Amino acid sequence: MSTTQQHEAGGAVHCTGTEEELEKRVRQLAASYKGKEGSLIQVLHMVQSVYGYLPLHIQQIVAEELELPLSTVSGVVSFYSFFATKPRGRHTIRVCMGTACYVRGGVSIVEALEKQLGIQAGGTTEDGVFTFEIARCIGSCGLAPAMTIDDTVYPEVKAADLPEILEPWYGN
Amino acid sequence: MSSMVDTRSPAIKSRDDLTALRDSVKSRRSTYKYTAYVCGGAGCVSSRCDEIVKALTKAVEDGGLDRDVRIVVTGCIGLCAQGPCMIVGSREAGDKGDVFYGFLTPEKVAVIAETHLKGGKIAEELCYQDPDTGRRLPYTKDIGFFSQQVKIALRNCGRIDFADIEDYIANDGYAALGKVLFDMGREKTVQELIDSGLRGRGGAGFPTGVKWQSGMNAPGSQKYIICNADEGDPGAFMDRSVLEGDPHSVIEALCIGGYVIGANRGFVYVRAEYPLAVDRLTAALEQARQRGLLGENILGADFSFDIEIRIGAGAFVCGEETALMNSVEGKRGEPRQKPPFPFQVGLWGAPSIINNVETLANVPAIINKGAEWFASYGVGKSRGTKVFALAGDIINTGIIEIPMGMTLRNIVFTMGGGMKDGKAFKAIQSGGPSGGCLTADHLDVSVDYESLAAMGAIMGSGGLIAMDEDTCLVDTARYFMEFVQDESCGHCVPCRNGTKRMLELLLKITSGRGALEDIDELSELAAVVNQTAMCQLGQTAPNPVLTTLRYFKDEYLSHVVDKKCPARICRALAVYAIDPGRCTGCTACARKCPVGAITGEVKKPHVIDTEKCIKCGVCKDTCKFDAVNC
Numbered sequence: 107m108s109t110t111q112q113h114e115a116g117g118a119v120h121c122t123g124t125e126e127e128l129e130k131r132v133r134q135l136a137a138s139y140k141g142k143e144g145s146l147i148q149v150l151h152m153v154q155s156v157y158g159y160l161p162l163h164i165q166q167i168v169a170e171e172l173e174l175p176l177s178t179v180s181g182v183v184s185f186y187s188f189f190a191t192k193p194r195g196r197h198t199i200r201v202c203m204g205t206a207c208y209v210r211g212g213v214s215i216v217e218a219l220e221k222q223l224g225i226q227a228g229g230t231t232e233d234g235v236f237t238f239e240i241a242r243c244i245g246s247c248g249l250a251p252a253m254t255i256d257d258t259v260y261p262e263v264k265a266a267d268l269p270e271i272l273e274p275w276y277g278n
Numbered sequence: 279m280s281s282m283v284d285t286r287s288p289a290i291k292s293r294d295d296l297t298a299l300r301d302s303v304k305s306r307r308s309t310y311k312y313t314a315y316v317c318g319g320a321g322c323v324s325s326r327c328d329e330i331v332k333a334l335t336k337a338v339e340d341g342g343l344d345r346d347v348r349i350v351v352t353g354c355i356g357l358c359a360q361g362p363c364m365i366v367g368s369r370e371a372g373d374k375g376d377v378f379y380g381f382l383t384p385e386k387v388a389v390i391a392e393t394h395l396k397g398g399k400i401a402e403e404l405c406y407q408d409p410d411t412g413r414r415l416p417y418t419k420d421i422g423f424f425s426q427q428v429k430i431a432l433r434n435c436g437r438i439d440f441a442d443i444e445d446y447i448a449n450d451g452y453a454a455l456g457k458v459l460f461d462m463g464r465e466k467t468v469q470e471l472i473d474s475g476l477r478g479r480g481g482a483g484f485p486t487g488v489k490w491q492s493g494m495n496a497p498g499s500q501k502y503i504i505c506n507a508d509e510g511d512p513g514a515f516m517d518r519s520v521l522e523g524d525p526h527s528v529i530e531a532l533c534i535g536g537y538v539i540g541a542n543r544g545f546v547y548v549r550a551e552y553p554l555a556v557d558r559l560t561a562a563l564e565q566a567r568q569r570g571l572l573g574e575n576i577l578g579a580d581f582s583f584d585i586e587i588r589i590g591a592g593a594f595v596c597g598e599e600t601a602l603m604n605s606v607e608g609k610r611g612e613p614r615q616k617p618p619f620p621f622q623v624g625l626w627g628a629p630s631i632i633n634n635v636e637t638l639a640n641v642p643a644i645i646n647k648g649a650e651w652f653a654s655y656g657v658g659k660s661r662g663t664k665v666f667a668l669a670g671d672i673i674n675t676g677i678i679e680i681p682m683g684m685t686l687r688n689i690v691f692t693m694g695g696g697m698k699d700g701k702a703f704k705a706i707q708s709g710g711p712s713g714g715c716l717t718a719d720h721l722d723v724s725v726d727y728e729s730l731a732a733m734g735a736i737m738g739s740g741g742l743i744a745m746d747e748d749t750c751l752v753d754t755a756r757y758f759m760e761f762v763q764d765e766s767c768g769h770c771v772p773c774r775n776g777t778k779r780m781l782e783l784l785l786k787i788t789s790g791r792g793a794l795e796d797i798d799e800l801s802e803l804a805a806v807v808n809q810t811a812m813c814q815l816g817q818t819a820p821n822p823v824l825t826t827l828r829y830f831k832d833e834y835l836s837h838v839v840d841k842k843c844p845a846r847i848c849r850a851l852a853v854y855a856i857d858p859g860r861c862t863g864c865t866a867c868a869r870k871c872p873v874g875a876i877t878g879e880v881k882k883p884h885v886i887d888t889e890k891c892i893k894c895g896v897c898k899d900t901c902k903f904d905a906v907n908c
Contacts, residue, residue: 248358
């Protein structure tokens, strides 16, 4: 597993290509891990970074290539919060609601973002730019309240800073 | 951060090679007059320490200081609150003369380079300011946050280049592995750990040496050693700092553990929320392989070992050791019944030993310096040091390592610098969702496994969240219950349903619909869940409720009987009113109120109709004159 693939586990980076190309890449990726014990979660991370999310037909491909029952693959996908079964935005915003961030006003950041993006936490904006989630704790407690956009961490966020923080992400 | 692995770097084939390399790197390093350790911890990365490194590199080059100054991007220095930050060490002054600079900007760095690194005079106006006296304190030995620390697990964090294996080796890195392989052997190593009194730093506090002994004695040709880096407690970031700042200490300890128990494969299970830790650990593993410190016949001994990283996927329960093993196997992270314990039947059914990151980071230091030295720190059955993450409403947020037995007061007020914005201390939360909230009455209690447990809190993994007078402890209990309820894996009924019912009761109380019997029911349920849940997550889930009920009962009663939230946090219990003395009659709030509950004439004080008010708080947010109270 390369560093790049691992790195993408935290972000929402995914590849571009036709449906057919993407499915082929998913199939090749999964096939290369066939018979390697315990690799399902790592394969799903990589597949999600290729396809963007893990709908049922993609889970089916993974199941076929790893020779696992679909129920096993689906059981793992539904268990872990990092795996998405619905299309995600190009970028993932995660507002930390760990204890330190909660105590230091994380709620106000969530409320302000809900207002600004026009979606509730857990949703994706209509233009497909952002998926907005609540994070459990990103370990930036010393700089609470914190949020991330993909792998970029924003420390000591204030609601008033949000437009400026989001702005550069619309373009890419 | 920047140093690439030198492909010409020779493999280290023996203990002599290792010693020779250590000495040559040390002598190369000794020529510099100053070493500038720029913090590259995750906190400082988010505070843009890359710009500081760039500015410093340029200033050093422009000033012709290349031969005098060594710039090291290092792991977490600790004082996240003042990031980006750096420490300047000087050859002449040794460790005692370390100077700390915080809140850095590229402009300040230029001044420091000119005044300090070139001129030899400390740029005092840019040094740490004591929050009480306002005095500038240049030396770390005079700053409370640093001076009381004893760094064992964090010995290299903030002192070495995490990206350079040679820097680790220059600081006696992998020497402990050599000592174990050639001098001590398995039995003696285990005995040394038992004698040191080292206990699991992930929270449970099980003696590490005894655990390794069980692994060593367990029959089986295939065994595994696993590092639990699934640091999921909200408010905890100690393990993250170790992995990012000193990944080789964990790798070396896994090698030692692997040798002792007879495992040839190790795993590090890291949570997906820590991409930087994954990157740095991956790079460190590659370097160790390249140098032959992982692989076949390590240091020429009859010992082969390698380590794989497994990335989690966002499930708190995977920090529980049996759930973690399921997750390493690529399965749903549901806990397994114990016994059998992992040392008997673990990963893929083989005997497995699981240790936390901080626990492992202590191991090489204990081997190098001896059990007696380690045990000289600490109190009672809690020997050595503990790393804590200080966060919340405290001035000096960050990472500290202290000898066990220090008081909470010392941690909060001397090291933490006291509460922010001059607010009063109300509570401190220790141990995350499995821990408890302690009060001002507990500030003088010793911080060790036994004392904290006696108060109903736990040492936990080391997250300490200080809360000021504006915190509602009933709401805090609700926060934690929501967390565990959401993270409950659903495997056993007490945790799945019990935490749900407890959350419902807490929501009822915080929304003003609570009755006295709800408090009794909450206590009763807490006891049931604690006694009957299958794994640690469920068993400890009621702790935040139990401790707040024990120490902040008045606050529960205010919510239930008086229908008031003393800290004014629970919105449903708020009564909004306009202070006529402050209201200018600007009408802004009346125009924003979604239900038309605010009336009044222009330029005259307005009034809120409490019958109509839905307590949304828009008026309070809108008012520019701070005239809306709740």
